[in-house]
């Protein structure tokens with residue numbers, strides 16, 4: 001599975017803590033991240049991550065493009081709901097594409113935990129369903 005990991009600045013510590021806790025599950029998959037988030041994951045964990053541009057410089061849109069090409073299976077995006085982002089339209093567009101293509105999106109740690117536990121149990125088969133529909 002291809003999984004994108006993204007966190008706004010005030011949520012990056014939480015994401016690092018989360019991916020460290022779930023490293024055994026995440027290490028089974030191909031991980032992508034926006035620039036700064038990816039840098040921190042690489043520096044602070046043993047996970048390999050393919051990095052895109054930083055979010056404000058187009059990283060959210062690059063991940064959105066993967067969704068549109070049926071190349072992304074799950075998004076874990078720890079958003080900061082209390083800070084305005086200069087690239088808010090990109091953030092909204094990314095979340096919108098998740099809904100367009102039925103890609104599971106966790107925007108907080110509680111949901112992310114459920115998604116990863118579901119992934120571990122083999123419950124995550126929406127891509128097969130999507131591919132069967134053509």
Ligand SMILES: O=C(CO)COP(=O)(O)O
Nearest residue numbers: 034035036037054055056
């Ligand atoms: O801004 C982001 C997502 O909208 C995250 O980007 P960075 O990982 O580069 O900080």
